[in-house]
Amino acid sequence: MRAFSYDRASAVADAAGAEARLIAGGTNLLDLMKLEVELPTRLLDINHVGLDQITEVEGGLRLGALLRNADCAADQRVRRDYPLLARAILAGASPQLRNRATTGGNLCQRTRCGYFMRLGTRCNKREPGSGCDAIDGSNREHAIFGVSPACIATYPGDMAVALAALDASVEITGSRGGRSIPLRGFHRLPGDDPSRDNVLEPGEIITSVTLPPPVGGRQVYRKVRDRASFAFALVSVAAIIDIQSGRISRADLAFGGVAHKPWHDPEVEQALLGEVPSPVLFARAADLLVAKAKGQGENDFKIPLLRRSLIAVLAEATGV
Amino acid sequence: MFGTYDVPDQRNLLDQTRQGIIGKPLDRPEAALKVTGTATYAAEYRPENCAEGVLVTATIAQGRVLHLHRDEVLSMPGVLGIFADKRMLRRPAQGTAGQAPVQDVREVEYYGQPVALVVAESFEQASHAAKALRIDYAPEGDVPFDAGKAEYESGQKPVILGDLDEAMASAAHSVDLTYTTEGHASAAMEPHASIAAWQGDVLTLWGSFQMISHNVKELADSLRISPRNVRIISPYVGGGFGSKLGISHDAIAAAIAARELGRPVRVVLTRQQVFDTIMRRSETRQRLRLAADASGRLTGLGHEAWVSNLPGEKFAEPVTQATEFLYGGENRKLAVNVARISRLTSGSVRAPGEAVGMQVLEAAMDELAEKAGLDPIELRKRNLPASQPGKDRPYSSRMLVEALDQGARAFGWDARKPRPCMRREGEWWLGMGVASAARVNMLRPASARVRLEADGSLLVQSDQTDIGTGSYAILGQIAGEMLGVPITRVRVELGDSSLPSGAGSGGSFGASSTGSAVFRACEAIRDRLAHRLGIPVEALELRDGIASGQGRSRPVTELLQGEALEQVGRIKPGKTQMDYAQASYGAFFCEVAVNAFTGETRMRRMLGAFGFGRVLNAKTARSQCLGGMVWGIGAALTEEQSFDLRDGRLLNHDLAQYHVPCHADVPALEVILLEERDAPASPLQAKGVGELAICGAAGAVANAIYNACGVRMRSFPMTPDRLIAQLPDPIARAAD
Known part of the structure; x- marks a missing residue:
């Protein structure tokens, strides 16, 4: 680990615009610093700036950026109105890590690509152009x-x-003021600059994540992994499915472990909306989803696995 | 008389002694220290003025080190020295080597090999400087990285009996199957660590080791010094599983740097370095040929394995070790072939041989049972020979039938469905599987000192290690039982090379070997006490400090007359090792659920019934069985080393990416310990248990997966990707 300076911020204003690497839970950053994949010269500890509450806003909930994952997943309002979120959080890491990890930090965690995490390999994310x-x-x-x-x-x-x-949505503040962006647009695709995981600009800090008003329906988070706990998703499916008069009236879907960002495909949702749930419909939607997938060799299995997982989730959520 | 064990000790003395502690599930005496974090492990000693060393590892796979840019690093804060000595280890020592392994870090044989040590005042300084050290290499060499592209050579003398091809051709039922297993890591919790300190020419090394008397020789030979000038201190070891049988890079590097700098040096491998450089269990390809007559009796048995290791390394995963004696079949071909490749050294990982050999043999037996129309338990029972095929020697004892029968009853085997895909719960197929367990038994040379103090308390001393297995507990129980001393008055000192040489911990032999040395020391003390009491030793009873027999009774302290009695006991393997086929046996039963959509397998429950001679401590023995079964679950479902085939580097080199089973992967485990006495095995009538419960476990899981969902898995671990490649598309089923 390279020597670094360490300061504590006492207010968000100290952090916004700071030319320092921000550290909250540190569950990912410290590991990467030990590996010297991350080499910050200045660390600014933002654990004491507040922003660790859940507040009710406009029918929804605002999750402070420094809210611990464990507290978020245990919150009665989250569990009642957004069970999908509680389940997804509890599907990750371990209790010890969830006690430390924060809402904002979790969004900023970096890939676990083995080459990224290992010096002496070529990695455009760690070392652009290599x-x-x-x-x-x-x-x-x-x-x-x-x-x-x-x-x-x-x-x-x-x-x-x-x-x-x-x-x-994600609320962000920086030296040039604040902005709010949809979470679906927060993470980037790698393109020709994979060193950037998300759209945060230098000096910007996440202050909160806002959940829209609860939508009802059945909420399912399915994480498929190599062992029963403490493993990253091979694929995961987040689904909110509602049925009115026998037809699917809501189909909000996102997929993990399959892209540089949580994957969202409106076409798949459209294919489900207004339809009578059936195995054939689920297969059609799943086929539509994976039609755009491309394997890299060893991960080719993720294509049928994602297809099968989506079908299973749709069956579970609709009771078909 | 040097303690050679030539005649089975049929006296069963430990059944006649009266203290009543042998076999009891006593707590480990060091347990409180361990669970409160106050047991001192190798890296935790605090010698004054200790400097910190961090190894630098190669970023090429093969070639020469041309130049270390030392100056850039020597000027960094706190840096004290850079060492890249021809004595430093390229490879760790194999178990029982007793001499230096391959040395000289100026050459590189595999990716991630240590090539230098950077020492600094603080760990952080050393760690950063180690990463900053630029090294110029001359890449050269053409050893392949992929066993598929390598030449194979014979790894052990093949066993060929009769004509297997003919037996296969004329068999009423046969299977000819090829399986693969992936590489495994020991993944012990405590990383390899050494602190070296010199006083004159004498080296003291605090380290984490399994076999201290061998490790002393390996250290001395590597450093070109006399073994008399090496002292190893290793009282607590945070898991070994074979990875600490021999010395590794940290020990020699620390010793060299400490000598040069004139101050103690600590070297702790990072978690990644442990994975990258210590020992792997080779991946295997195995061909199983089983030929049986119409009644299911084996007429032919072929087990051929292809494994890998570095060039010149003698160790070849002994995959067929249990196949040699477990089942019948007069026509045989057993062989192990080894490919020479450039990856970290392969060596002993818990239950070398049987861990991967038995799981595959037992999976193949399940397929044969199906073809023969027999219950898999019945097929196994029909194929237990009266004597070892080809060697014509009897079995010392074998509780396999009892394990299968008692296990089946306790598990509820009769509820198993005869065909796959007959039990479903929602998305999950449910099924049951069975497999035999077998692991060779070994007695190793061992000695121990027992001292009956004048106050009647006991001191047991040996350089035997306790790698988390319970050596402290069982050695104290043996001595206390033999000499009639309550366990609270027994002290056990281990893990110090200045003490008599125990067998060390490996190959499941530590308890029975060093335990036998303690037993013999106690026998000699019993003789002297009987003599002082004036009765024959056969009549002597010792209990709670009272010696009695033939109507006489006196406190032991009176017999001692103010002086301690001390004796060193010794044992060496002798004729009983050759005259009998010795092994521990057992049976696994498990129930699994396989997700029809995602191919995830979850263990529902698992039971193991094991016979391994006398149980010395029912708690620590059971713990060994539990741990073994967890390893079996890992081999079955999750554990797999992933290598980059372009340079042989290990990719999943931490505990986040190398998946040992976590709590959620392990269901309620039930262990049945079978009562058994095996006199040819040891004077304790005890055999090894440290590895038994892995050997075949993954086969039971594979068989249960088949019983659940009808998929025969022939590549391990049975991860979701491998399963869905064969699992029928569930939506077709749903649409029916």
Whole structure:
């Protein structure tokens, strides 16, 4: 680990615009610093700036950026109105990590691509322009959607997948003022600059995530993984499905472990809306989803796995 | 008389002694220290003025180190020195090597090999400087990274009996199947760590080791010094599983740097370095040929394995080790072939051989049972020979039938559906599987000192290690039982090379071997006490500090007359090892659920019934069985080393990416310990248990998966990707 300076911010204003790497829970950043994948010279600890509450706003909930994942998942309002979010959080990490990890930090966690996390390999995300050792290498964990010739890494988290299905928004502040963006637009595809995971500009800080008013329906988070806990998703499916008069009236879907961001495909949702739920319909929707997928070799299995997982989730959510 | 064990000790002395503690589920005496974090492990000693060393690892796979840019790093804050010595280890030592492994880090043989040590005042300084050290390499060499592209050579003398091809051709029922298993890591909790300190020419090394008397020789030979000048201190070891049988890079690097700098040096491998450089269990390809007559009796048995290791390394995963003695079949071909490849060294990982050999043999037996129309338990029972095929020697004892029968009853095996896809719960197919367990038994040379103090308390001493297994507990129980001393008055000191040489911890032999040395020391003390009491030793009873027999009774302290009695006991393997086929046996039963959509497998429950001679401590023995079954679940479902085939580097080199089973993967486990006495195995009538409960476990899981969903998995671990490749598309079923 390289030597760094350490300061504590006491207010958000200290953090916004600061030329320092922000640290909250540190569950990912500290690991990467030990590996020297991240080499900040200045750390600014934002654990003491507040922003750790859940507040009710405009029929929805505002989750402070420093709200701990464990507190979020345990909150009665979250559990009642947004069970998808509680389940997604609880599907990730371990209790110890969830006690530390924060809403904002979780969104900013970095890929677990083995090449990214290992010095001495080519990685455009860690070292722009160096190349990508994953493309022709071991890529079982990697993306099947939205890849670029520069990067095939995935966003590894669970919480953000639920937030994408819930169509949450992210509030950001910086030296030039604040802005709010849809969560579905917060993470980027790698394109030709995979070093940027998301749209945060230098000096910007996430202050909260806002959940829209509850929508009802059945909410399912399905995480498929190599072991029963403490493993990243091979694929995951977040779904909110409602049925009115025997027809699907809501189908909000997002997918994890398959792209550089929580994957959202409006076409698949459209294919379900207004239809009578049936296995054939689910298969059609799943086929539509994976039609755009492309495997990298070792991760080819994710295509049938995602297809089967979506079918299972739709069956579970509709009771068909 | 050097303690050679030539004649089975049929006296069963430990059944006649009266203290009543042998076999009891006593707590480990060191348990409180361990669970409160106050047991001191290798890296936790605090010698004064200790410097911190961090290894630098190669970023090429094969070639020479041309130049270390030392100056850039020596000027960094706190840096004390850079070491890249020809004595430093390229490879760790194999178990029982007793001599230096491959040395000289100026050459690179596999990706991630240590090539230098950077020492600084603080760990952080050393760690950063180690990463900053630029190294120029000359990449060269053409050892392949992929066993598929390598030449194979024979890894052990093949066993060929009769004509297997003919037996296959004329069999009423047969299977000819090829399986693969992936590489495994030991993944012990405590990373490999050493602190070296010199006083003159004498090296003290606090380390984490399994076999101290061998490790002393390996250290001395590597450093070109006399073994008399090496002292190892290793009282607590946070798991070994084979990875600490021999010394590794940290020990030699710390010793060299400490000598040079004139101060103690600590070297702790990072988690990633442990994975990258210590020991792997080779991946295997295995071909199983089983030929049976119409009644299901085996007429032919073929088990051929293809494994890998670095060039020149003698160890070849002994995959067919249990196949040699477990079942009949007069026509045989057993062989292990090894490919020479450039990846980290392969060596002993808990239950080398049987761990991967038995799971595959037992999966193949399940397929044969189906073809023969027999219950898989019945097929196994029909194929237990009276003597070991080809060697014509009897079994010392074998509780396999009892394990299968008692296990089946306790598990409820009769509820198993005869065909796959007959039990479903929602998305999940449910099924049951069975497999035999078998692991060779070994007795190793061992000695131990027992001292009956003048106050009647006991001190047991050996360099035997306790790697989390319970050595402290069982050695104290043996001595207390033999000499009639309550366990609270027994002290056990282990893990110090200045003490008599125990067998060490490995191959499940530590308890029975070092335990036998303690037993013999106690026998000698019993003789002297009987003599002082004036009765034959056969009549002597010792209990709670009272010696009695033939109507006499006196406190032991009176017999001691103010002086301690001390004795070193010794044992060596002898004729009983050759005259009998010795192994521990058992049976696994499990119930699994397989998700018809996602191919995820979840264990519902698992039971193991095991016979391994006398149980020395029912709690620590059961814990070994539980741990073994968890390893079996890992081999079945989750554990898999992933290598980059372009340079042989290990990719999943931490505990986030290398998936040992977590709590949620492990269901309620039930263990049945079978009562057994095996006199040819040891004077304790005890055999090994440390590895038994892995050996075959993953086969039971594979068989249960088949019984659940009808998919025969022939590649391990049975992860969702491998399963869905064969699982029928559930939507077709739903649409029916």
